[in-house]
Amino acid sequence: MKILITGTAGFIGSHLSKKLISQGHEVVGIDNINDYYDVTIKEDRLKSIGTENFTFYKINLEDDASMDEIFKNEKPNVVINLAAQAGVRYSLENPRAYIDSNIVGFTNILECSRHHKVEHLIYASSSSVYGANTSKPFSTSDNIDHPLSLYAATKKSNELMAHTYSHLYNLPTTGLRFFTVYGPWGRPDMALFKFTKAIVNDEAIDVYNHGKMMRDFTYVDDIVEAISRLVQKPAQPNPEWTGDNPDPSSSYAPYKIYNIGNNSPVRLMEFVEAIENKLGKVAKKNYMDLQPGDVPETYANVDDLFNNIDFKPETTIQDGVNKFVDWYLEYYSTKSKEK
Template sequence: MKVLITGSAGFIGSHLSKKLLSCGHQVVGIDNMNNYYSVSLKEDRNKSIGVDNYTFYKADISTGDLVNRIVESEKPEVVVNLAAQAGVRYSLENPKAYIDSNIVGFTNILEACRNNNIGHLIYASSSSVYGANERLPFSVHDNIDHPLSLYAATKKANELMAHTYSSLYNIPTTGLRFFTVYGPWGRPDMALFKFTKNIIEKAPIDIYNNGDMMRDFTFVDDIVEAIYRLIDRPAKPNPNWNGKNPDPGTSYAPYRVYNIGNNSPVKLMEFITAIEDKLNIKAIKNFMPMQPGDVPATYADVEDLYREIDFRPQTSIKDGVDKFINWYLDYYQIDL
């Protein structure tokens, strides 16, 4: 199978590319290699993918004609859209970046899929779409009409846009709500990366909401395994869908949304303790109030995902944190 992955030099995209290639598939990668964080890290991720059966385009999905030309030329059977402007807090500082990448860019992906008869579009959504909803665990069958950041709003918009194309053009679309992904090659703006760096350097770590946070931390290998199992399972209409009692997670159209989370939320302080234990260094903690756009807890209901692909994310925090720190020390050549 030939799979086109946008954001292929990104955190999840590079792991997924390597998984697909190791299983004998062809991968076409697109990434704009922007400077939201270290370009050299993205370049190193891209190099780690290798060259056999991997074709890479340095391109921006917000450039519509270019995306369409690549899809038309490469003729993939499946498109996995992982390219996006990420980060809740940065969306408060630079909202336009989110419109360009997450709205304009996703429109271009949808149009390229429509114009080229793509058999399945998988795209990254986010647990942030649950916003002000406090009913735990978060279910794809819950209402998500109250986002707390522009980032979350763009991800909800992606789901609505995908449904429109599934309905109008019969394109099977599968949206994946990722829950706090972490692991080797992770992004420097994410908590595990920042905490590890600062603890090693004896610098304080900022702990929001005074540490009273819970996150459904999900190891990247579990995310990738779930995507891999879904690739050849295009979304199908739900024959029991009823417009008088509409289910947000399914549709009369070939459209599905799934949570991908560990289904086991962990207190932030326990997460920090796992980092301290692995490094054998105590963190200098700077407790701070809740930040705008944040939510106090995330917790994924993954029953729909389990029924579809017989898989539940299961990597423990200890194992996942250990693997990340081993990678971090090796990549930055740090000898503790």
């Protein structure tokens, strides 16, 4: 198939592009390579994809004319929207960036998918949509009406917008709520990257909520495996869905929501210990209060995912952290030699 992926210079997008190309698909990539974090790592991720069966366009999702032109020329069978303004805390500083990318940009994805007869739209949502929910594990059948950040609110909006297009235009849409993704080529603003960098450089790390955080850390290869399987399974109408007792995760329309998480929350201090174990160094720690917009715990119910594609993430924290640290040390060793 020809698969259009937005956010191909991103962490998950670059891994997914390589996976789908290895399976024989042709990938069309879109990314604006913005400077939310160091663009060098984005450019290097793109290089790691190679050029075989891969075409790349550097544009903004908000550029509706350019987006329409790409869809018209490339005629993708499947679209996977991973592009978004990322980060919970940055949404407190620069809310408009989230509206531009995550709302206006996603509207263009929906419109192009509708007009150019895309067979299946898969898009990234986020575990952050669960917001003030305290019922664990988080289920896609839970109510998500109390987001704690604008980032979370835009992701919930994407799910609502997708349902509208599934209903009005019979466009199969599949939303994926990712739970704290980590691994090689990860984002420099994420905890694993920041912690590893600080420990390597003998600097202190900031440990929020005094270490009393639980996260359903999910290794990137598990995320990518799940998406690659879902490519082949467009959302279907749920014949048992009823408006009297509406299930938020499915619909009478071709619409489906999945959690993709490890289904095994880990204490933040255990995560830090895994990095310390791999590096053979003990971190200096600054214990801090919970940050605005953060939730203390995430925990994914992945029953639907397992039932529908016979897969669920299960990479252990130590294995995943080891692979990240190996990549980190090699990547920055190579970078220092290039200077």
